[in-house]
Amino acid sequence: MKPASRHCCDEKRQDISPATDRLRSRDHKITGPRRAILEVLGKHRHPMTNKEILAALPSAQCDLATVYRSMHLLLKMGLVQKFDFGDGTARFELVLDKAQRHHHHLVCTNCAKVVEIEECFPEALEQKIATQNGFRAVSHRLEFFGICPECHH
Amino acid sequence: MKPASRHCCDEKRQDISPATDRLRSRDHKITGPRRAILEVLGKHRHPMTNKEILAALPSAQCDLATVYRSMHLLLKMGLVQKFDFGDGTARFELVLDKAQRHHHHLVCTNCAKVVEIEECFPEALEQKIATQNGFRAVSHRLEFFGICPECHH
DNA sequence: CTACATGCAAATAGTTTGCATCCAT
DNA sequence: ATGGATGCAAACTATTTGCATGTAG
Numbered sequence: 001m002k003p004a005s006r007h008c009c010d011e012k013r014q015d016i017s018p019a020t021d022r023l024r025s026r027d028h029k030i031t032g033p034r035r036a037i038l039e040v041l042g043k044h045r046h047p048m049t050n051k052e053i054l055a056a057l058p059s060a061q062c063d064l065a066t067v068y069r070s071m072h073l074l075l076k077m078g079l080v081q082k083f084d085f086g087d088g089t090a091r092f093e094l095v096l097d098k099a100q101r102h103h104h105h106l107v108c109t110n111c112a113k114v115v116e117i118e119e120c121f122p123e124a125l126e127q128k129i130a131t132q133n134g135f136r137a138v139s140h141r142l143e144f145f146g147i148c149p150e151c152h153h
Numbered sequence: 154m155k156p157a158s159r160h161c162c163d164e165k166r167q168d169i170s171p172a173t174d175r176l177r178s179r180d181h182k183i184t185g186p187r188r189a190i191l192e193v194l195g196k197h198r199h200p201m202t203n204k205e206i207l208a209a210l211p212s213a214q215c216d217l218a219t220v221y222r223s224m225h226l227l228l229k230m231g232l233v234q235k236f237d238f239g240d241g242t243a244r245f246e247l248v249l250d251k252a253q254r255h256h257h258h259l260v261c262t263n264c265a266k267v268v269e270i271e272e273c274f275p276e277a278l279e280q281k282i283a284t285q286n287g288f289r290a291v292s293h294r295l296e297f298f299g300i301c302p303e304c305h306h
Numbered sequence: 307c308t309a310c311a312t313g314c315a316a317a318t319a320g321t322t323t324g325c326a327t328c329c330a331t
Numbered sequence: 332a333t334g335g336a337t338g339c340a341a342a343c344t345a346t347t348t349g350c351a352t353g354t355a356g
Contacts, residue, residue, distance in 0.1 A: 029355050031311060050345085063313050068346065070311095086237050086294055088320080089345065106286055115286050119278055121295065130299060133259055133268050138299035141239055142274065146283060146291035182330050184336060203320085216338050221321060223336095241345080242320065 014042040018096050019079050028073065033062035037070050038079075038094070046114055047083045047091030047105065085143060108148035117144060167195040171249050172232050181226065186215035190223050191232075191247070199267055200236045200244030200258065238296060261301035270297060 016038040020030050028034075040056045041048065048056070050067045071092055074080040080092040085107055095101055106115040121140050130138035169191040173183050181187075193209045194201065201209070203220045224245055227233040233245045238260055248254055259268040274293050283291035 024356095027310090027356095029310065031355070033312075065314080065347080066312055072347095084237065084239050088241065106282060106288060106291070108288070115288075117282055119282055121274055125272055126297070129259060129270055129272055129297060134302035135259060135261070135268075135297075135299035136305050138259070138297055140295060140297045142293060142295045144279070144282060144288075144291055144293045146288035149287035152289050177331095180331095180335090182335065184330070186337075218322080218339080219337055225322095 013039075014045070014094065014096055016042045016094075016096075019074075019094070022077060022079060023073075026077065028077075033057075033066045034070055034073075036062070037067060038074075041080065041092065041094035042096075045093065047085070047093050049089045049091055053092070083143070084141060086145075104142045104144065106144040106146060108151055109145050110147055110151040113148045113150070115148075166192075167198070167247065167249055169195045169247075169249075172227075172247070175230060175232065176226075179230065181230075186210075186219045187223055187226075189215070190220060191227075194233065194245065194247035195249075198246065199269075200238070200246050202242045202244050206245070236296070237294060239298075257295045257297065259297040259299060261304055262298050263300055263304040266301045266303070268301075 016035075019038050019042075020035065023030060023034070036057050037053060040053055044052075044056060050064065050071060053071075054061065054064055054067050071080060071082075071090075075082055075092070079095060081095050081101070083091045083093065083105065085091060085105070093100075102120065104117045104120065106117050107113070121142055126138060126140060130136065169188075172191050172195075173188065176187070177183060189210050190206060193206055197205075197209060203217065203224060206224075207214065207217055207220050224233060224235075224243075228235055228245070232248060234248050234254070236244045236246065236258065238244060238258070246253075255273065257270045257273065259270050260266070274295055279291060279293060283289065
């Protein structure tokens with residue numbers, strides 16, 4: 001995945017107040033970096049790496065370590081979802097409502113274009129896998145890869 | 154995933170000659186390290202990290218870099234399959250016959266026990282996802298996570 | 307005021323690579 | 332003999348952490 005992911009640049013940006021409210025309610029401070037990071041995530045609604053988030057931050061910016069720490073916090077609070085496209089770099093997406101909580105992606109292995117996928121691994125099948133093996137609290141990690149329309153001549 | 158993955162130690166070890174034959178046929182040398190690595194993979198039939206492979210090598214061993222280079226080669230030759238359990242470390246499994254080519258795993262997030270899963274994402278559904286988005290050559294990466302029987306008291 | 311958050315730099319961990327030497331063919 | 336393979340060390344990338352300082356509440 002060489003080029004930075006392509007997004008159909010940033011439609012509907014989200015209101016991040018539900019996120020800041022949640023942070024405040026659990027005694028976390030709403031600092032400049034945190035607010036800026038949430039705004040970036042609310043604006044770019046695609047999986048972003050920590051470096052991409054940092055680069056998208058308005059002028060002043062903050063330290064990369066702060067982005068990492070913020071993502072840890074947001075992840076623990078359930079405010080972002082973490083994705084793994086198999087290239088050794090974590091990506092994050094803001095989660096503000098239940099609806100968008102669990103979903104997957106279709107990634108172009110040539111240009112890194114990302115499409116959000118609503119289909120999911122069949123619940124009944126997952127349940128069967130869990131039961132057959134005596135596992136509890138089973139979840140899955142699923143991403144699709146292929147060549148996008150624009151990349152096959 | 155703190156502890157090293159637990160395996161129900163190493164049943165049926167596989168004959169690796171199909172692999173060495175294939176390497177030779179494509180003008181790759183069968184060196185000591187390569188043979189040893191293939192034997193380790195044939196013996197431990199579970200996803201192994203490069204470090205685990207190195208550690209499992211008989212006495213003399215070789216350099217970690219050689220393990221990495223060997224896995225690249227074996228992957229390119231289609232002789233191993235690469236898995237990503239989301240902990241930032243690649244894992245590999247020997248692939249000697251078509252049957253075992255594509256499969257998934259159920260991983261205990263507590264003790265790292267790994268169970269091989271035969272179920273797969275429904276082909277028709279994947280095809281639909283590909284078509285709907287105009288993608289070609291679509292594949293998927295899928296792993297299951299949960300708590301194994303021995304880890305829930 | 308005070309605990310939590312941040313910046314900075316150093317430390318980790320996984321993986322890759324340059325280069326001189328070695329060895330399978 | 333000879334080009335690919337290896338060992339060793341250094342380089343890289345992503346991520347984490349210690350510590351002194353800064354600031355939200």
